Amino acid sequence: MDLKFLDEAPTTAEREAVDSVLGPPESGWDGGTRQDTDLRYARGGHTARDQRDMLLPALHAVNDRVGWISRGALDHICRRLTVPPAEAYAVASFYAMFAMHERPRRVVHLCTDIACAAAGSSGLRDRMVERLGPPGSTEGGTTWHESPCLGMCERAPAALALQAGDPARYAVAAPAGPDDLDALAESASADGPVAPSEGNGHRPAVRTTYGADPLPGTAPEADAASAVPDAGSPDHVLLRRIGRVDPLSLDDYRAEGGYAALREALRLGPAGVLREVNDSGLVGRGGAAFPTGRKWSATAQQPDAPHYLVCNADESEPGTFKDRVLMEGDPFSLVEAMTIAGYAIGAQTGYLYIRGEYPRALRHLENALALARERDLLGTDIMGSGFSFDIEIRRGAGAYICGEETAIFGSIEGQRGEPRSKPPFPVEKGLFGKPTAVNNVETLVNVLPVLLMGGPAYAAVGTEKSTGPKLFCLSGGVRRPGLYEMPFGATLRDLVEAAGGMPEGRSIRAILLGGAAGTFVRGDELDIPLTFEGAREAGTSLGSGVVLVLDDTADLASTLVRVAAFFRDESCGQCVPCRVGTVRQEESLLRLRAGASPAQELPLLREVGQAMRDASICGLGQTAWNAVESAIDRLGLFSEDTHQTAAPGDRPATEEAR
Amino acid sequence: MVTAHAHEPFTKKATNTKRGHMRSDDLSAPLDRLTRPLVREHGELRPATWDEALDRAAAGFRQGVERHGPNSFGMLSCARATNEMNFMAQKFARVVVGTNNVDSCNRTCHAPSVAGLAAAFGSGGGTSSYTEIEDTDLIIIWGGNPRFAHPIFFQHVLKGVHRGAKLFVVDPRRTSTAEWADRWLGLNVGTDIPLAHAVGREILHAGLANETFVERATTGLDEYRELVEPWTLAAAEAETGVPAEAIREMAHAYARAERAQLCWTLGITEHHNATDNVRALINLSLLTGHVGRHGAGLNPLRGQNNVQGGGDMGAIPDRLVGFQDILDPEVRAPFERLWGRPIQGTKGKTLTQMFESMESQELRTLYVIGENPVQSEPETHKTTGRLRSLDHLVVQDIFLTRTAELADVVLPASASWCESDGTFTNSERRVQLVRKALDPPEGARDDIEIMCELANRMGQEWERPSAEDIWNEVRSLSPMHRGMSYARLAELSGIQWPCYSEDELEPSYLHSRLWSEDPEERGEPAPFGIVGHSPPVDLLDEDFPFRLTTGRRLDDYNTGVQTSGFSSPLRRGELLDLSPEDAAKLGVKDGETVRVTSRRGSVLTPVSVTEAMRPGLVFMTFHFPDQVDTQMLTIDATDPIAGTAEYKAAAVRIERVEEEARVSAAAS
Secondary structure (H helix, E strand, C coil): CCCCCCCCCCCHHHHHHHHHHHCCCCCHHHCCCCCHHHHCEEECCHHHHCCHHHHHHHHHHHHHHHCCCCHHHHHHHHHHHCCCHHHHHHHHCCCCCCCCCCCCCEEEEEECCHHHHHCCHHHHHHHHHHHHCCCCCCCCCEEEEEECCCCCHHHCCCEEEEECCCCEEEEEECCCCHHHHHHHCCCCCCCCCCCCCCCCCCCCCCCCCECCCCCCCCCCCCCHHHHCCCCCCCCCCCCCCCCCCCCCCHHHHHHCCCCHHHHHHHHHHHHHHHHHHHHHCCECCCCCCCEHHHHHHHHHHCCCCCEEEEEEECCCCCCCCHHHHHHHHCHHHHHHHHHHHHHHHCEEEEEEEECCCCHHHHHHHHHHHHHHHHCCCCECCHHHCCCCEEEEEEECCCCHHHHCCCHHHHHHHCCCCCCCCCCCCCCCCCHHHCCEEEEEHHHHHHHHHHHHHCHHHHHCCECCCCECEEEEEEEECCCCCEEEEEECCCEHHHHHHHCCCCCCCCCEEEEEECCCCCEEECCCCCCCECCHHHHHHCCCCCCCCEEEEEECCCCHHHHHHHHHHHHHHHCCCCCHHHHHHHHHHHHHHHHHHCCCCHHHHHHHHHHHHHHHHHHCCCHHHHHCCHHHHHHHHCCCCCCCCCCCCCCCCCCCHHHHCC | CCCCCCCCCHHHHHHHCCCCCCCCCCCCCCCCCCCCCEEEECCEEEECCHHHHHHHHHHHHHHHHHHHCHHHEEEEECCCCCHHHHHHHHHHHHHHHCCCCEEECHHHHCHHHHHHHHHHHCCCCCCCCHHHHCCCCEEEEECCCHHHHCHHHHHHHHHHHHCCCEEEEECCCCCHHHHCCCEEECCCCCCHHHHHHHHHHHHHHCCCCCHHHHHHHEECHHHHHHHHCCCCHHHHHHHHCCCHHHHHHHHHHHHHCCCEEEEECHHHHCCCCHHHHHHHHHHHHHHHCCCCECCEEEEECCCCCCHHHHHHCCCECCEECCCEECCCHHHHHHHHHHHCCCCCCCCCCCHHHHHHHHHCCCCCEEEEECCCHHHHCCCHHHHHHHHHCCCEEEEEECCCCCCHHHCCEEEEECCHHHHCCEEEECCCCEEEEECCCCCCCCCCECHHHHHHHHHHHCCCCCCCCCHHHHHHHHHHHCHHHCCCCHHHHHHCCCEECCCCCCCCCCCCCCCHHHHCCCHHHHCCCEECCCCCCCCCCCCCCCCCCEEEEEECCCCCCCCCCCCCCCCCCCCCCCCEEECHHHHHHHCCCCCCEEEEEECCCEEEEEEEECCCCCCCEEEEECCCCCCCCHHHCCCCCECCCCCCECCCCEEEEEEECCHHHHHHHHHC
């Protein structure tokens, strides 16, 4: 420790923001005013250090209130938590959404990732440069950045504006036209009086991080249900409530069958729940497809205590938006599912780690937790069963890597979100070094039908090895992009057809399956069955369920450069193969796009890619070469005969490499 | 304590005699090793051959003994040198000269711990091991800042803390150690006994005393009960300044812990009543049974690599190797047989007594090995005067220290820890082999070799023994070292004493006997120490309203001889730590120079304003004696039992220095 605090004081607003998360300081030693009693006595030690996991929320509180984290604010946080400022700085600067230098209160995040780029985000970028100057410019009343995927691929191109204040506010433009974007790029508005969020008459409004009203002058965001083209379909299991319930109403949720699964779980007992989940054949939907029942049983059996549940809602895989739609449209189902999971694995605390770019999902979940607590569906003695469980929300701050199942622990614990070596596996030593089950949102929500239908009945849905329903995130060139639910077993063709196929005169150049970490397949491979085993046999993977269709107008070389830039940007830098490899990969792709000889570049790319795959600590580096490799081998990109010289309108390599 | 600051070439001696002036430059100047013997001629030191220097050194000692008897000789041995060297040093005093006047800087730090522990348990070492600190439930660090001063030990504390142990820190300052603590109790300087007694009283009144242990293993509980009865929580709060509730909390935490460690450092021992302080802390462990079990014990944290071993080897005036009582003829007999010379059956002079008897001309010759009393003893000018009054002063060191500058003969030695073979004994009583890694620089000689040369010139026939030969002699004379052959030390990476036989290892903690049900095995019970409160000698008044306490910083060590040669980004030179409240009252800013004056002297020093201090309390180190001679301010009131000086409590006043005065100070 040896705390050497900075010599700067927080402003009143910064102090209030921090204290609103941590409570008032106890003494002069932890950031309060020095008093006579402080000269003789101090408390601290374990109690103080055990609050380290409040570092990220405290940083958020300041960033939300004033828009950036000053030295004075950082120092105050450090005093409150007994964290050395250098360490807190290392954590704060790890995240893209925190600024350590003064900037305007309003920040526009313009998505320039694969789906949005295919939908024309480059024109929007030019418009932003014209209005606000280059990205990061702090000249005007608003600043802006190019953003990795914002998870609104079904209505690309997308932009998100976040404005610090009391409360913080946000606005979304998607699909963003020039006028929508102009509205986001207005100067930060003055803090209005806090508008009471719309309750439904008989209950007080829940205090949420983001205010209910969007930024003045911006259009209200479309309902979550608009992301589900066939919302209301009787075939839906996971999406059945989307569009049918008010996502802010617990009563609505219960009227639609909510909390029946938890009651069933409490009747079965933890062992019974584990048996049903094991019988169901449910496997993880985050990408790794690990059997959920096995993970839960292994966690439940650990003698070390306490056990933790972590819900990984850090949905950041480019092209993925399923978890956002679930959380925005049916938040209580996730709360209920987490409660059941906590019950099964013997946890009393669950952490819901949600990505920072999802303000609406955050608001809906904050509301859902508050209401569930109010009705004793969270807290002590849930439903009179004697079981106690509660959920804490932790918000990410712009770091893809924190969706990695061990990096998420570091992020929650208030450390940098760096992946850990496995073993030990999370079920043994996870969050705070204790047995932990980490599950994706979609996986958890599947537990509700497992309990309602019974494990064996659930297992009858889908194929033998891929059971149950699955969500697919369709985006790109199809007629009706959006979130689709299908039982496992449908083919890629079924899915593309469900989405209305391709518009007149367009054909499929390539389909990216599984997101940036996934692989490309060709337009003539539509018979691939969308099951884990089917995808594997076809030499690809389902990943998180991304199906991103690129039509014949797509600039594939630029898409690959964007993928490579994404990994270079998101590599945590901890291990050399990934830190160096992602840079080399991007450089080589830039040279290829500019017309370099594939005969020279491809061997280098393959060697770098193989090194990353073999030697990286975590999945990020191990998969950073997947999409590029498949584009070369499967699509034949950069092969001598199809090799195209630089497409017109390409920006200079230096800009892209920034 | 340490050998000194010897980067000045000896010819510049004259410029160094002024005291108290500022020298802000070269705080990290490289040190030049001594490689040629020096002898004094016409008042100046000049280079000499080894033969000439050894002859002069031996002749001086011989004459002193012939004219004034063996007890006019004194030996200061080195707590940083090997056990073997320390054993030979005390043997030199006892065999070559025939006196028990041998001591080391041990005296200035932990002699009270040894005295206190020996009075309670019969032997003077810490009772636990490092790994047990990691394996305990509660750690109290009382009067110490191990985060800075004992960084290795503190690693073990931190392991314990990370495993869940609670940490209480008792210290006037909110130190870096205190920042790690669950609770910090900021008592007034010199009120350790009231605080300890209040904790004891609270334990008794709350019915939390360990009755089984008290009954089996202690004596004097009734007296103790009576002693602590006046120290109610309220009375203790009034005297110590610590809130009553905090005292109660610590009492209950200590008594309720299943295992607890009580550790202390110089905040306890550098007081005029230091041994009483130690006894007051030991009482708490007796009351709760936190001693003699795995994970529960008492630990004085030693400050030098071999301060434990120096005492173990008998380089102290009242004990022979292995803590054997010099007053006991049966103990002396085997030594006399082996060494062929009777040993005086009286205690020799402690370091403090040696200095006092220089004044009375009782002590005439002094052999100083690796010590620098000019800069480590309180009241510098007094110490210098006393050393000047000697007939003959021989200093054996690796650098030309301030003490060496006063010598008649200076003998360039090897650096024990890297230039010789041998053993060290660390704070947890673990004897470890140290292997020679480097040859000494050309011209310097091994300490033991030098002593042999001198012995031979003084009528002995000493062959230069190997380190292992010396160690085997130690083993033959000291039962508690008997089982530690070099081979076994190498094999086991060190062995803790006691180790009576080559076939067995004793437990890692001491005094398990006290828990035995069998009175025979239990042996001598541990008496409660009946000790009263005695506030610091140097009283605060209107003229001297600030309490000055001293200590170390992380990147410097003692008088700086071993550390000032290395640069450190944290080093700011000497500073007076001052509370923000006092800084405001005095109108001084961080970095501004002030005059600090005690009843004995006055120095100029820059201030450092820090919240770790409270109004009325100031802090300095003694790391930079050439810049600011803190020992000009300290008092030499000493503990009557152990002879340690009250470095921790001086009364001072602080004045702003006018601009002109600063300029003239800088110019001088």
